[in-house]
Amino acid sequence: MRKLAMVAALALLLSGCSGSDDPSPSADPSETASPIEYGTDMPTLDTSGEHPKLAFPGPNPVEGLKVEVVEEGTGRIVEAGDVVVAHYVGQVWGSSDPFDSSFERGEPSSFSLQQVIRGWTEGLSGLPVGSKVIVSIPPEYGYGPTGQPNAGIGGTDTIAFYVELHSALGINDAGHVDAEMKVDLAELPVEITGELGKPVTVKVKDGVKAPEGEPQVTVIAEGKGEPVGEAGTIMYQQYAMSSWDNSVSEVTYGQFGPQKVLIGNGSVFDKFSGIPVGSRVLLQVPASDGGENSTTAPAFAAVVDIIDQMPSPNPPGDQGKQADEAK
Numbered sequence: 121m122r123k124l125a126m127v128a129a130l131a132l133l134l135s136g137c138s139g140s141d142d143p144s145p146s147a148d149p150s151e152t153a154s155p156i157e158y159g160t161d162m163p164t165l166d167t168s169g170e171h172p173k174l175a176f177p178g179p180n181p182v183e184g185l186k187v188e189v190v191e192e193g194t195g196r197i198v199e200a201g202d203v204v205v206a207h208y209v210g211q212v213w214g215s216s217d218p219f220d221s222s223f224e225r226g227e228p229s230s231f232s233l234q235q236v237i238r239g240w241t242e243g244l245s246g247l248p249v250g251s252k253v254i255v256s257i258p259p260e261y262g263y264g265p266t267g268q269p270n271a272g273i274g275g276t277d278t279i280a281f282y283v284e285l286h287s288a289l290g291i292n293d294a295g296h297v298d299a300e301m302k303v304d305l306a307e308l309p310v311e312i313t314g315e316l317g318k319p320v321t322v323k324v325k326d327g328v329k330a331p332e333g334e335p336q337v338t339v340i341a342e343g344k345g346e347p348v349g350e351a352g353t354i355m356y357q358q359y360a361m362s363s364w365d366n367s368v369s370e371v372t373y374g375q376f377g378p379q380k381v382l383i384g385n386g387s388v389f390d391k392f393s394g395i396p397v398g399s400r401v402l403l404q405v406p407a408s409d410g411g412e413n414s415t416t417a418p419a420f421a422a423v424v425d426i427i428d429q430m431p432s433p434n435p436p437g438d439q440g441k442q443a444d445e446a447k
Contacts, residue, residue, distance in 0.1 A: 162188040162254055163213075163280050171223040173209050173216070174254065174280055181213040181278035186256045187243050193250020193285060198233070200245045201291040203356070203377045205230045205430065206283050213256070213278040219271040228286050228430065230356070230380050237262050239279075249288050256280045287428065289356055291377040294318055295425035296398030299341035308340070308402060310362070310421050316341055316400060319373030322360040322423045330364045330419040336404040337391040343398020343426060350393050351384025352432025357392075361422040364407075368420075378427045392426065399426050 161182050163174040198204060207228045209221040222229045233241045239257030247253065258278050259265065265275040273279060297317025305312060309328040314320030348355050356378040360371045372379055381389040388405060395401060400423065407419040 162186060162256060163211075163282075165190060165254065165282055171209070171221060172282060173218055173221070174211050174282055175216075176214050176280075179214045181258070181280075182256050184258060185239055185243060185261045187247075188254040188256075189247075189251060190254060190282075191250075191252040193248040193252075195249025195285075196288065198244055198247050198249060198285065198288045199290065200233055200241055201377065202288040203230055203232050203291070204244060204288050205286045206244075207286065208281050208283045210279055210281045212273055213280055215272075219268075219273060219279075227354075228284075230354075232377055234291075234377075240281075244283065244285065247285060249285050252282070252284045254280065254282050289378040289427055292319055292374050293378060293425075293427050294320070294358060294373065295341065295400045295427070296343040296345070299343045299398055299400060301341050302339050305340070308338070309404070310402065310423070312340075312360075312423055314360075319358070319371070320360045320400075320423050320425075321369075321371060322362050322421060323369075324362055324364050324366055324421055328364075331404040331406045333406060335388040335391065335406065336402075337388075337395075338402040338404075339395060339399055340402055340423070341400040343396040343400075345397025345399075345426075346429070347394045347396050348392050348426060348429050349383065349431055351390075353383040353393070354380050354430040354432075355383055355389065355392060355426060356380050356428040356430075357389075357424050357426050359403075359422045359424045361420055364419040364421065368418075392424075395426060397426050397429055400424070401426065 161177055163176050166173050166175040205228050207222045209218045209223055211218050218224070233244060237257065239255060239261035242261070243253070243255040243257065256278060257280065259267070259276055262279050263273055263275075267273045267275040267277060294317050299316050309325055311323045311325055312320055313322075358372045358378055360369070360373070362369045381387065383390055383393050388403060392401065403422045403424055405420050405422075408417045
């Protein structure tokens with residue numbers, strides 16, 4: 121039980137502030153589906169109100185999984201393993217009231233296409249970034265016969281989404297291959313396996329004293345992107361992590377893909393503000409004894425690649441509220 125608690129604590133410290141905006145439950149990757157059909161009789165986009173939503177042609181939904189391209193993007197093609205950043209609104213077919221809308225929340229959401237309903241995974245894969253689409257999803261591609269009662273979705277309901285694809289981050293994305301080295305790797309307390317621009321693993325060197333005091337952030341290689349913003353900015357990162365005694369390790373590359381963290385909510389990632397996107401960073405976090413408002417956890421080291429960022433949608437003064445909501 122102690123080991124499980126330690127693993128949970130490490131996960132909390134490093135990625136617990138990332139949150140989850142998945143608009144739908146996990147999909148079963150072993151299931152297959154028939155090809156997507158691009159049909160007619162689809163909902164249309166209604167932009168007459170404060171936020172976009174869908175208008176339906178009638179009470180009877182179209183059959184099967186269908187995608188209508190409102191506007192085709194020009195970015196890279198979305199793959200099934202990507203983490204996607206998108207604005208969306210979802211409605212039960214025939215209903216004028218959304219059950220979920222990122223437009224109403226005021227910021228796009230991010231989610232892994234490996235962890236959402238089949239209608240999202242298969243409906244968005246293959247589209248270029250920048251596309252705006254309407255997706256009609258029958259129950260077998262959505263929430264199944266149990267539906268989603270809390271959202272007002274029945275087991276036989278077809279649901280429809282309007283989606284704007286802002287960006288897509290690959291499951292193996294890393295920092296910039298041409299990032300400028302800032303330290304001598306031999307002088308670091310960790311051994312890093314993996315070149316710039318590639319996934320990495322990390323191991324703490326034998327005999328190195330564990331960090332004490334405040335978490336330490338060291339820029340290993342400086343990327344070419346814009347500096348990470350201040351409070352309210354969402355940063356996307358990949359990491360390889362190890363407890364100081366190397367008994368516990370975790371990597372996101374190739375498994376979970378880029379994770380999002382909110383700058384300004386009191387986590388160790390607040391120290392990343394001002395570091396350019398594309399950088400590779402060493403994070404050293406001392407042990408926590410589980411005191412007030414603290415999680416018990418051993419010291420650990422993590423090599424973090426800053427993949428991307430999304431500026432705060434809120435003006436100064438609103439960011440404290442956003443940070444509270446993201447915890």
